[in-house]
Amino acid sequence: MRQYDNLALDNCIKCSICVTNCPVTRVTDKFAGPKQNGPDLERFRLEEPAAVHPSIGYCSNCKNCDVACPSGVSIATMNSKAKGEFVARHGAPLRDQLLARVGLMGRVCHLAPALVNWGGRVKLFRWLGEKLFGVSKDMTLPQYAGKTFYQLMRQQKFAPGRRKVVYFPGCYVTYNTPEVGLAVVEVLAKQGVQVLVEEFNCCGLPLIANGLLADARQAARGNIQQLQKYADQGYRIITSCPSCNLTLRREYHELFDLDTDSLNDHIMDVFEYLNELARQGELVEPLNPLDLRVGYHQPCHLKAAGCGVPSKEIMDRIPGLQVLGLDAGCCGLSGSYGFKAEKYPISMEIGSNVFRAVEQMGVKQVITECGMCQLQIHHGTGVAVYHPIQLLALAYGTAK
Numbered sequence: 031m032r033q034y035d036n037l038a039l040d041n042c043i044k045c046s047i048c049v050t051n052c053p054v055t056r057v058t059d060k061f062a063g064p065k066q067n068g069p070d071l072e073r074f075r076l077e078e079p080a081a082v083h084p085s086i087g088y089c090s091n092c093k094n095c096d097v098a099c100p101s102g103v104s105i106a107t108m109n110s111k112a113k114g115e116f117v118a119r120h121g122a123p124l125r126d127q128l129l130a131r132v133g134l135m136g137r138v139c140h141l142a143p144a145l146v147n148w149g150g151r152v153k154l155f156r157w158l159g160e161k162l163f164g165v166s167k168d169m170t171l172p173q174y175a176g177k178t179f180y181q182l183m184r185q186q187k188f189a190p191g192r193r194k195v196v197y198f199p200g201c202y203v204t205y206n207t208p209e210v211g212l213a214v215v216e217v218l219a220k221q222g223v224q225v226l227v228e229e230f231n232c233c234g235l236p237l238i239a240n241g242l243l244a245d246a247r248q249a250a251r252g253n254i255q256q257l258q259k260y261a262d263q264g265y266r267i268i269t270s271c272p273s274c275n276l277t278l279r280r281e282y283h284e285l286f287d288l289d290t291d292s293l294n295d296h297i298m299d300v301f302e303y304l305n306e307l308a309r310q311g312e313l314v315e316p317l318n319p320l321d322l323r324v325g326y327h328q329p330c331h332l333k334a335a336g337c338g339v340p341s342k343e344i345m346d347r348i349p350g351l352q353v354l355g356l357d358a359g360c361c362g363l364s365g366s367y368g369f370k371a372e373k374y375p376i377s378m379e380i381g382s383n384v385f386r387a388v389e390q391m392g393v394k395q396v397i398t399e400c401g402m403c404q405l406q407i408h409h410g411t412g413v414a415v416y417h418p419i420q421l422l423a424l425a426y427g428t429a430k
């Protein structure tokens with residue numbers, strides 16, 4: 031019998047609130063749902079780990095079930111473990127193996143980013159990608175930046191700061207949107223905070239979401255080892271991606287039972303850190319007015335992190351900026367989920383509430399902290415989508 035997991039399994043009161051809050055269950059009957067895959071089958075898995083419903087691959091790992099559960103059951107973690115068990119027994123298709131290795135894909139695509147970006151736009155290649163690998167021909171592929179965040183940082187010069195933090199940029203900032211990482215560094219430099227930069231493993235979330243738990247655990251161990259030395263010196267560890275933040279803070283412990291107690295207090299979203307500076311009276315006010323009306327989308331993993339919307343209080347300080355909450359639920363992309371041909375229609379159906387909210391509000395720009403939400407909202411609406419830190423950098427006059 032498997033050791034009893036501390037996932038609050040016995041707290042389940044079978045209310046089915048998780049089912050009504052699952053965006054996947056809302057739009058398709060291909061998925062048996064969070065309750066059946068989670069606590070219902072977890073009881074059997076304690077005796078027999080193979081008790082996994084074959085529909086488990088349809089869980090997008092959005093964690094809305096965890097947020098909604100009134101009893102604090104870690105449903106999404108049960109689902110991730112079940113998915114890992116399923117993949118360990120049946121294997122993962124080549125497509126999932128590739129989509130899960132975001133860091134490796136980033137390094138390879140960066141050998142010729144312009145060529146990769148061009149290839150990703152050619153209809154024939156996209157059609158072949160769907161026929162041969164099962165990658166949706168309809169989904170907009172992420173564009174690779176000409177230089178990675180680390181390459182750009184080597185070209186920057188920042189004065190030593192009164193305080194130091196270490197930044198965990200995540201793969202999407204590293205390879206696709208390094209301008210977001212630069213905005214983080216510039217905004218913090220404005221506060222007299224020096225950002226230490228070191229290359230890390232992918233946080234491991236794409237591996238977890240694709241059931242490749244052994245590789246994710248290895249990535250987690252490497253990151254903990256690297257980050258611990260900063261935590262031991264008292265440095266804050268700053269993230270700008272809510273999914274990286276949630277994975278470092280919660281998944282490493284909940285899913286892999288790794289000891290992150292002494293690390294967790296040091297890990298902060300960049301806006302949580304800016305709020306901390308504001309409370310200490312050390313935040314430099316963003317004074318450049320931005321005459322903009324933008325929609326705000328809260329990523330599911332920021333919701334799951336339970337820290338509210340830390341960017342809100344900071345964005346409220348920017349003169350002239352009007353931020354309207356879209357409040358329309360999950361965008362549907364969920365990392366690699368919406369890139370899979372069989373899941374693309376589900377992903378778009380889930381995201382349709384967000385797309386409609388953007389249209390109804392009539393906003394031409396949207397801000398959201400998650401790179402994948404940025405991609406999906408742009409894909410579904412055509413509007414420009416930014417990380418809030420980019421607008422803040424504009425208000426400080428530091429954006430490049």
Ligand code: SF4
Nearest residue numbers: 042043045046048099
């Ligand atoms: S919401 Fe929580 S308590 Fe209710 S059925 Fe789902 S897991 Fe059980």
Ligand code: SF4
Nearest residue numbers: 052089090092093095
């Ligand atoms: S993680 Fe998301 S998709 Fe998976 S069961 Fe929970 S709510 Fe549904």
